[in-house]
Each structure stands twice: as C-alpha cells, then as structure tokens.
Amino acid sequence: xxxxxxxxxxPSPKLTELFDADPDRLATFSLDVAGIHFDWSKxxxxxxxTEAFAALAKAKDLAGKREEMFGGEHVNVTEDRxxxxxxxxxxxxxxxxARARQYRARMRALIDAIEADALGPIRSILHIGIGGSALxxxxxxxxxxxxxxxxxxxxxxxxxxxxxxxxxxxxxxxxTLLVIASKTFTTTETMLNANSAIGWMTENGVEDPYGRVxxxxxxxxxxxxxxxxxxxxxxxxxxxxxxxxxxxxxxxxAALALGWDQFEELLEGAAEMDRHFRLAALHxxxxxxxxxADLYYTQVRHAETRAPFAYDQRLRLLPxxxxxxxxxSNGKSVTIDGQPLxxxxxxxxxxxxxxxxxxxxxxxxxxxxxxxxxEFIAVIEGGDTLAEDHHRQLLLNAFAQGxxxxxxxxxxxxxxxxxxDRPSSTLLLDVLDARTLGALIAFYEHRVFVNGVLxxxxxxxxxxxxxxxxxAKAADxxxxxxxxxxTDLIARAGLD
Numbered sequence: 001x002x003x004x005x006x007x008x009x010x011p012s013p014k015l016t017e018l019f020d021a022d023p024d025r026l027a028t029f030s031l032d033v034a035g036i037h038f039d040w041s042k043x044x045x046x047x048x049x050t051e052a053f054a055a056l057a058k059a060k061d062l063a064g065k066r067e068e069m070f071g072g073e074h075v076n077v078t079e080d081r082x083x084x085x086x087x088x089x090x091x092x093x094x095x096x097x098a099r100a101r102q103y104r105a106r107m108r109a110l111i112d113a114i115e116a117d118a119l120g121p122i123r124s125i126l127h128i129g130i131g132g133s134a135l136x137x138x139x140x141x142x143x144x145x146x147x148x149x150x151x152x153x154x155x156x157x158x159x160x161x162x163x164x165x166x167x168x169x170x171x172x173x174x175x176t177l178l179v180i181a182s183k184t185f186t187t188t189e190t191m192l193n194a195n196s197a198i199g200w201m202t203e204n205g206v207e208d209p210y211g212r213v214x215x216x217x218x219x220x221x222x223x224x225x226x227x228x229x230x231x232x233x234x235x236x237x238x239x240x241x242x243x244x245x246x247x248x249x250x251x252x253x254a255a256l257a258l259g260w261d262q263f264e265e266l267l268e269g270a271a272e273m274d275r276h277f278r279l280a281a282l283h284x285x286x287x288x289x290x291x292x293a294d295l296y297y298t299q300v301r302h303a304e305t306r307a308p309f310a311y312d313q314r315l316r317l318l319p320x321x322x323x324x325x326x327x328x329s330n331g332k333s334v335t336i337d338g339q340p341l342x343x344x345x346x347x348x349x350x351x352x353x354x355x356x357x358x359x360x361x362x363x364x365x366x367x368x369x370x371x372x373x374x375e376f377i378a379v380i381e382g383g384d385t386l387a388e389d390h391h392r393q394l395l396l397n398a399f400a401q402g403x404x405x406x407x408x409x410x411x412x413x414x415x416x417x418x419x420x421d422r423p424s425s426t427l428l429l430d431v432l433d434a435r436t437l438g439a440l441i442a443f444y445e446h447r448v449f450v451n452g453v454l455x456x457x458x459x460x461x462x463x464x465x466x467x468x469x470x471x472a473k474a475a476d477x478x479x480x481x482x483x484x485x486x487t488d489l490i491a492r493a494g495l496d
Contacts, residue, residue: 003059006052010300014421015042015406033286034272034439037428042406043293044423053292054282062453072096076460083460084239088247089267091274107234107249111256119212124171127253128193129181130157135324136246139317140254143437153257159189164196173204179214181250183242185222216249241460243324262434269438277446287446294451298344303371306347311354311378311398314432319351329448329459336458355397366418374424376402381431402426
C-alpha cells in the first residue's frame with residue numbers, strides 16, 4: 001500500500017457537519033503558541049485525517065529529518081549543503097550557532113559605528129537586493145518601522161530603473177547608506193542596480209561612494225573584488241538560503257532601522273517557534289497541523305491555490321513574502337531522489353490585504369467554482385491611534401468572512417446563493433511586535449519544511465529560477481537562439 005493510501009481514501013464531510021458531530025472541535029483544532037492563536041476548526045481536518053497524516057509523517061521520518069536539519073546535516077542534497085537558518089537564531093548545530101553569533105557580533109559593531117557617524121551622517125538606507133535578499137527585510141521594515149523611525153528606508157529589487165529612480169528622488173546621496181545584498185555578489189539585477197546607485201552618488205558629489213557601501217553576502221571575496229572594504233562586509237553562511245536569510249546579515253537594514261534590541265526580539269520569537277516545532281507532538285504542533293491542512297486540500301480535494309489575507313495593513317507584504325517562501329521551496333516536480341513526484345506539489349500562493357480584498361477577489365472565493373483554502377491573519381491590538389471603530393470593523397470583517405465562507409446562504413435566486421462549505425483558517429496575533437512577527441515567519445518556514453518532507457521533495461533548492469535568467473544573459477551577449485515569437489518580440493523592442 002502507498003504511504004498516501006489512507007489519505008487518498010479520506011471522506012469529504014461538510015464543515016457544518018463536523019461542528020455538529022463534535023462539540024469539542026474548536027479545542028481539538030486550535031492552538032496557542034508564541035503569542036499566536038491558531039484556529040483550523042473551519043478546515044476539513046478531522047481526527048482521522050490528522051492520524052493519517054501523522055502516520056505518513058512517521059513513514060517519511062519527519063522527526064528524523066527535522067533533527068537532521070537542526071543538526072546541520074546536508075539535507076539540501078542537490079546542493080550538498082546544510083540548512084542553517086535556524087542556527088541564525090540560536091537553534092541548531094553548535095558550530096553553526098557559534099559562527100552565526102560571531103557574524104551577528106560583527107554586524108552589531110558595524111551598526112554601532114554607523115550610529116556614531118563613523119561613515120558620516122546617515123539619514124537614509126538604500127537597500128538593493130532581489131528575491132529573499134529583499135522580500136524578508138522589506139516585510140520586517142514595513143511591518144515594524146512605523147513609529148520612532150530612525151532612518152528612511154527604501155528596499156529596491158526590481159531591475160526596472162523606475163524603482164531605483166524613485167529612491168533617488170527621495171534621498172539625499174550625501175546622507176544615504178548603500179546596502180548591497182547578494183549571496184553570490186554576482187546577481188545580475190542586483191549588481192546592475194548597485195552600479196547605478198554608485199553612479200548616482202558619484203554624479204552628485206559623493207567623494208568616496210564605495211566608502212558608503214555595506215555588503216551582505218556569503219561571498220566576501222566577490223564584494224572585495226567589486227570595491228567594498230573588508231571592514232564593511234557582513235558575511236553569512238552558505239547554508240542559509242536566500243528566502244530564509246532575513247535572520248542573517250541580510251536583516252541588516254531592519255536591525256539598523258529598528259534598533260538592535262528589536263532585531264534580537266525578532267530572532268528570539270523565531271527561536272521560540274523553533275523550539276515548539278522541534279519538541280511538540282504532532283497533534284499539537286502548529287507547523288505540522290498547518291501542513292496537514294495544506295496537503296489535505298492539494299491531495300484530497302485537489303485545490304490548486306491557497307490564499308492568505310492579512311487583515312492588518314502592517315502585514316500587507318506578507319502574501320508576497322509567502323509566495324516566494326512556499327512556491328520557490330515546494331514548487332517541484334521530482335522527489336528528493338530525482339523520481340517524478342506523481343502528485344500535486346505546492347499550491348499556488350496568492351492573497352492580499354483585508355478589507356480591500358473583500359471588494360475585489362472575495363466574489364470568487366464565495367461563489368466561484370474553485371475551491372480555495374483561505375487563511376486570515378489578524379492582530380488583536382491595532383496599530384493605529386484613530387477611533388476604536390476602525391480596528392473593530394477590521395477584525396469583525398475578518399471573522400465574519402470566515403463564518404460566511406463556511407456557512408453560506410441558500411436562497412431561491414441562484415445568483416444570490418452561497419454554497420458554503422469553503423474552508424478557512426485563522427492566525428490571530430495578540431500584538432504585532434518583533435518577537436511575534438519572528439515567531440509567525442518561523443512558523444511558515446517550518447510549515448514549508450513539513451510539506452516538503454511529506455511530499456518527499458527538497459524544499460531548499462531553487463533551480464527553477466535559473467533557466468530564464470541564463471537565456472536572458474545569453475541573449476544580451478548575442479549567444480542565444482530563440483523561437484520565432486521571442487525573436488520577433490526582441491526585434492520589435494529594438495533589442496537585437
């Protein structure tokens with residue numbers, strides 16, 4: 001029998017029936033960890049389903065693979081590397097943890113020097129990176145950098161020059177710190193933007209623009225070769241993947257902008273979730289239960305997408321962050337040993353911000369033909385100082401949407417009917433502070449890991465992003481032959 005046989009054979013009960021049949025359902029499918037309340041009661045998970053997934057987890061040796069990851073084993077087998085992002089927050093192989101602390105001390109010393117005006121007066125931070133080198137810092141800064149702002153921060157990832165010029169228009173080059181984040185320090189888009197930023201500084205009279213550069217990289221020698229002094233290079237381990245890197249020196253702009261204490265709180269919140277994931281039994285393990293729900297919908301109900309909605313403006317970038325984390329990690333078609341996966345991989349992640357999304361995409365969620373598991377993320381304590389009714393209405397809308405998706409409404413006019421039985425989960429944070437945000441992001445990381453282990457894939461490589469970039473580079477150098485359509489487009493744009 002297949003490891004998946006019991007799961008593939010699971011029934012498809014209605015949500016309202018599950019509540020009617022089990023008066024303790026809410027207690028069974030909710031959990032409180034690290035300042036976050038998790039509620040999966042409005043999903044189709046049952047005790048039978050979670051037992052089947054727990055059996056699959058045992059067959060796939062989830063516990064063993066989890067310890068291999070924390071222990072520094074080379075679980076990223078295709079690149080023959082360990083996976084060391086948890087070591088950045090103090091949970092992992094002792095040698096990796098010690099190295100991360102050394103790197104962090106180096107970052108702290110540089111931040112102290114910058115705050116003492118060792119690089120001259122700094123008022124703005126222009127951070128240039130792409131992918132994980134931008135998405136993580138951008139999420140953290142945008143979520144937490146709204147009160148007592150120490151510096152203006154702009155994080156530029158797009159190679160489109162409009163993005164960079166917007167930052168140039170806002171900032172004074174004489175008081176701007178240029179931060180370049182690239183694991184290899186060869187990323188085409190990042191280095192092109194970096195060179196343009198140096199040009200902007202030079203053209204505007206900055207005498208030593210390279211003296212205002214901080215490099216965040218796992219390849220220090222490349223940064224030195226480019227022109228950055230060794231004292232202003234903040235390294236991180238090769239075992240820290242891009243989309244898992246905000247805990248490392250890639251988090252430098254957040255640490256500088258928010259203050260060191262806030263950055264350490266972020267790390268400790270993540271470490272608290274690490275300990276929970278590592279020690280809690282599966283039936284009360286938040287990342288595991290969330291992954292079970294993910295896999296139930298992709299494998300049993302054949303849902304192709306999932307949609308997180310942040311009912312808090314401070315978390316508006318979370319859906320974009322999760323798109324990379326989930327789809328770059330688990331958007332694979334082969335198993336860890338190179339065989340065809342043979343079943344759906346990660347769902348397509350999309351989402352938005354409430355209440356805006358209610359007036360845009362929720363029509364499909366309530367009445368469309370697609371089954372889309374929804375995830376609501378909300379915060380009990382609001383982030384504004386306006387009348388209480390603002391945050392009250394925000395939270396009531398989030399909770400009512402979940403209730404409406406489940407219950408539905410049947411009327412004689414089919415155009416006005418709601419089928420109901422549409423699943424949602426809710427993550428309710430007590431407050432949005434650095435510690436809780438760290439725990440939230442770590443929860444999503446471990447959820448991705450559980451999904452990958454149960455699917456039998458490697459969540460830590462990302463070869464799928466390379467081919468298009470390679471072809472673009474070859475085309476720029478005149479060494480790429482394309483199909484007739486692409487050739488015509490290049491010619492029409494005057495790029496041939």
